[in-house]
Amino acid sequence: MTVIGILGANGRMGRAIATVAPELGAGLAGGVDQEGAVFGPHGDAPALAAASDVLVDFSAPSALAGHLDAALAAKVALVVGTTGLQPEHHRLIDDAAARGLAVLQSANTSLGVNILAHLVRETAARLGSDWDIEIVEMHHRHKVDAPSGTALLLGTAAAQGRNATPEALNRFDRIGHGNDRPREEGTIGYASLRGGSVAGDHMVVFATDNERIELGHRAENRAIFARGAVKACLWMAGRPAGRYAMGDVLGL
Ligand SMILES: NC(=O)C1=CN([C@@H]2O[C@H](COP(=O)(O)OP(=O)(O)OC[C@H]3O[C@@H](n4cnc5c(N)ncnc54)[C@H](OP(=O)(O)O)[C@@H]3O)[C@@H](O)[C@H]2O)C=CC1
Numbered sequence: 001m002t003v004i005g006i007l008g009a010n011g012r013m014g015r016a017i018a019t020v021a022p023e024l025g026a027g028l029a030g031g032v033d034q035e036g037a038v039f040g041p042h043g044d045a046p047a048l049a050a051a052s053d054v055l056v057d058f059s060a061p062s063a064l065a066g067h068l069d070a071a072l073a074a075k076v077a078l079v080v081g082t083t084g085l086q087p088e089h090h091r092l093i094d095d096a097a098a099r100g101l102a103v104l105q106s107a108n109t110s111l112g113v114n115i116l117a118h119l120v121r122e123t124a125a126r127l128g129s130d131w132d133i134e135i136v137e138m139h140h141r142h143k144v145d146a147p148s149g150t151a152l153l154l155g156t157a158a159a160q161g162r163n164a165t166p167e168a169l170n171r172f173d174r175i176g177h178g179n180d181r182p183r184e185e186g187t188i189g190y191a192s193l194r195g196g197s198v199a200g201d202h203m204v205v206f207a208t209d210n211e212r213i214e215l216g217h218r219a220e221n222r223a224i225f226a227r228g229a230v231k232a233c234l235w236m237a238g239r240p241a242g243r244y245a246m247g248d249v250l251g252l
C-alpha cells in the first residue's frame, strides 16, 4: 500500500485529501502544517517524509523550498498542488528534479480542468488573433492568490495554442482604477472574483466580432481536487526523477 504524507494537513485541501485517500486505497503516514503535527506522530516535513512513500503539498509558496528539501533528503516523490507560485518557485522545482526528485506540480488536479485545458489549447490553435481571449475565475472569500493557478494554467494552454509564451501574451494590469487603455490584439486578459464558498469556477471566453465561444468548468466541491491529488500520489510513488504534470497521470 502506498503511504502518503500530507503537507498543509490542517487546511481545506489537506483535510479533503485525508478523507479521500483511504477511499482510493492509499495509506496515511500523517500530516503536518506550520504549527507541527496535525495527525500522526511526525512533527515536521523531514520526519513525515522519512515515514512516507510520497508527499503531497497543498500549503503556501513560502513553504515550498523546505518541502522540496525534505522530499529530496528522504528520496520520496512530491506532488505540489499549492498555487501562487512565482517564477523562482518553478526554478526551485526544476532544480530539485535535476537533483534527483520525482516531482509533479499542478495548479489543478481535477480531471475536468485538465480536459478543459486541452480544449482551450486546441481552440486557440484554430482561431486567429482577432479572437480576444479573456479568462474569468471565481473562488471563495478565503483565497489569497489571484489570478488563480488554474486561470494561469488555462492561459498557458491558450498561449501554447497560439505558439506563444504566456509571458508574451498575459495582461494583468487592465483592471485597475486609472489603468484605462484599449485592448491589445492577441493578448490574454484575466479577471478574478472572490466571495462566498465557491470551490472554483473558470471560464475561458474567445470573443470576436458578433460571436463568442465560452469554455468553462465549475468545481462543486474540493473532493474532485483531492481525488486527483491522491491519484497523482499513487502514480508518482517510486517514479524516476523528473518533473511531471497531471497530463502524465491522466494520459492526456
Ligand atoms: N492544485 C489544486 O487542484 C488545488 C490547489 N489549491 C491550492 O492549495 C493551497 C492550499 O489551499 P487550501 O487548503 O484552501 O488553503 P488553507 O489556507 O485552508 O490551508 C493551507 C494549509 O497550509 C499550511 N501552511 C501555510 N503556510 C505554511 C508554511 N509556511 N509551512 C507549512 N505549512 C503551511 C496551513 O497551516 P496553518 O493552518 O498552520 O497556517 C494550512 O494547513 C492553495 O495554494 C490553493 O490555491 C487548492 C485547491 C485545489
Ligand SMILES: O=C(O)C1=N[C@H](C(=O)O)C[C@H](O)C1
Binding pocket: 083, 084, 107, 108, 139, 143, 147, 148, 149, 150, 151, 199, 200, 201
Ligand atoms: O484555492 C482554491 O480553493 C483553489 N485553488 C486552485 C487555483 O488557484 O486554481 C485550484 C482550484 O481552483 C481551487
